[in-house]
Amino acid sequence: MQTHYVLPLVDISKLQSSARSDRLEVAAALDKACKDTGFLYLTGEQFNFEYAQDLIQMAKAYFKQDLEVKMQRYIGLSENHSGYVPIGEEQFSGQSYDLKEAFDVNYDYQGAKSDCPLLGPTLWPDNAQFKCIVSQYYQHLRGISQQIFRSFALALGVNEDFFDAKITDAPSQLRLIHYPYNPEIKDAAGIGAHTDYECFTLLLPTAPGLQVLNKQGEWLDIPLIENTLVMNIGDMMEILSNGKYLATKHRVKKVGEERYSFPLFCACNYDTVIEPIVETDVPRYSALIGGEHLFNQTAQTFQYLKQRIASGELVLKNAVPLSSFGLDEKAEQMA
Numbered sequence: 001m002q003t004h005y006v007l008p009l010v011d012i013s014k015l016q017s018s019a020r021s022d023r024l025e026v027a028a029a030l031d032k033a034c035k036d037t038g039f040l041y042l043t044g045e046q047f048n049f050e051y052a053q054d055l056i057q058m059a060k061a062y063f064k065q066d067l068e069v070k071m072q073r074y075i076g077l078s079e080n081h082s083g084y085v086p087i088g089e090e091q092f093s094g095q096s097y098d099l100k101e102a103f104d105v106n107y108d109y110q111g112a113k114s115d116c117p118l119l120g121p122t123l124w125p126d127n128a129q130f131k132c133i134v135s136q137y138y139q140h141l142r143g144i145s146q147q148i149f150r151s152f153a154l155a156l157g158v159n160e161d162f163f164d165a166k167i168t169d170a171p172s173q174l175r176l177i178h179y180p181y182n183p184e185i186k187d188a189a190g191i192g193a194h195t196d197y198e199c200f201t202l203l204l205p206t207a208p209g210l211q212v213l214n215k216q217g218e219w220l221d222i223p224l225i226e227n228t229l230v231m232n233i234g235d236m237m238e239i240l241s242n243g244k245y246l247a248t249k250h251r252v253k254k255v256g257e258e259r260y261s262f263p264l265f266c267a268c269n270y271d272t273v274i275e276p277i278v279e280t281d282v283p284r285y286s287a288l289i290g291g292e293h294l295f296n297q298t299a300q301t302f303q304y305l306k307q308r309i310a311s312g313e314l315v316l317k318n319a320v321p322l323s324s325f326g327l328d329e330k331a332e333q334m335a
Contacts, residue, residue: 005041006220007212008033009228012044015147020160027154034155034241038233038248039212041225042202046144049227052204052262055137055176058130059260062103063178072126075104076304079120080171081295082106087180089303092194098252099182105134105174116270117295118171138174138264141202145172145266148200148231156241156278166268171291172198174264179209181258195247195325196234197297198267203230207259213249221253235293235325236268239285242276247325267294292318 010029014022033040063070067086075083085102108122124131149163156162193213203210210222210230222230238247252261268274270291276283296319299305308314 005225006222007037007040007230009041009043009225012042012144012148012151013046015044015151016046023151023160024154027151030148030151031155034233034237034245037212037214038246039222039250040231041228042231043228044144046147047227047229048140051137051140054133055204055262056206056260058133059103059176059178059262062125062127062130062176063101070101070103073103073123074304075123075302078106078123080106080109080122081118081173081298081302083123085302090301091303092301098179099254100177100179100252102178103176105138105176107169107171107173108135109169109171111169113270116171116291118291118298119169119270134174134176137262141174141264142172142266145200145202145264148202149266152199152237152240156244158277162277163268166272167266168269170267170269171294172265172267175262177261177263179252179255179259179261181256183256193249193251195249196232196263196265197236197294198234198265199237199240200234200266201232202264202266203232204262205230205259206261207257209253209255209259210261211251211253219251234265235297236274236290238325239274239288240277242278242280243284244278267291270294288318288320293320296320 010026010033012026014026017023070084071086073083075081075085075089077083082104085104087099087101106118106122109119110121113119146167149167150160153160153162205224208221208223211219212222214220232250233245233247235247237245268290272290273287274290274293275287276285296316299309299314299316300319305314309316
């Protein structure tokens with residue numbers, strides 16, 4: 001049995017325990033892993049990987065459809081940034097992009113708020129089984145993410161319920177990502193190196209290809225471990241922890257084989273003020289509005305939103321450049 005891993009492996013089973021000492025044990029392990037690397041493997045009794053297998057099979061069937069059918073639910077037609085993302089729609093820098101397509105599922109908000117561009121009903125395909133299976137996985141993992149938010153509260157020295165009221169209607173997004181087979185591609189560095197914008201990400205990968213930038217400026221290949229998820233810190237948790245945890249840049253290698261990937265980006269409610277909660281002498285980060293930051297970063301990478309900015313239809317408020325968090329560019333250039 002493999003005992004040494006590229007990333008720390010944290011078992012979160014005891015987050016379900018009624019004993020605070022058990023939950024503190026997990027929080028300590030989570031804290032160490034996030035301080036050391038910002039990327040880790042998660043395992044736990046609460047994960048139902050049958051839901052994951054159902055999700056994978058449904059994604060395979062969905063992406064086999066003709067482009068014309070998938071474009072009927074193009075993400076630019078949605079109210080909450082959900083729907084089909086064609087190849088080339090998402091670009092992190094310049095005109096370069098990874099060869100991938102996706103279907104994005106946002107929180108299916110049915111409330112009264114109308115002034116938050118990431119809140120609204122999800123643009124589902126006309127397929128009841130798709131909605132059922134994808135929603136099942138989304139809700140399952142969202143429930144586990146609530147346990148992890150509580151663990152972060154313990155790790156950061158605030159009340160365990162600190163995040164509870166801040167994640168009731170969070171625009172946490174699940175992406176179904178498909179990397180099509182391309183025999184002309186040989187193993188090469190991925191284009192879209194980035195940090196995630198939210199608090200943390202829970203990733204279900206199905207094949208190798210993920211690379212992480214470590215503190216020495218080296219890109220590390222992250223192998224698959226059966227029945228685990230990969231977790232990483234995002235921009236908002238970097239701020240909340242006052243830099244104790246760094247958002248970690250990552251990318252996907254270009255390889256010829258067909259692959260699927262399923263990240264859930266775990267955020268706080270749209271209007272949550274994101275600011276350092278760790279008691280230190282000097283806060284290292286200015287406060288920002290969580291949903292505003294999330295939308296601003298998204299608008300700098302998706303073509304349909306870039307076009308609205310260029311036309312003047314959309315004006316971003318308090319936007320910061322992409323890659324404003326995590327390791328600086330000097331470290332990345334060393335890779």
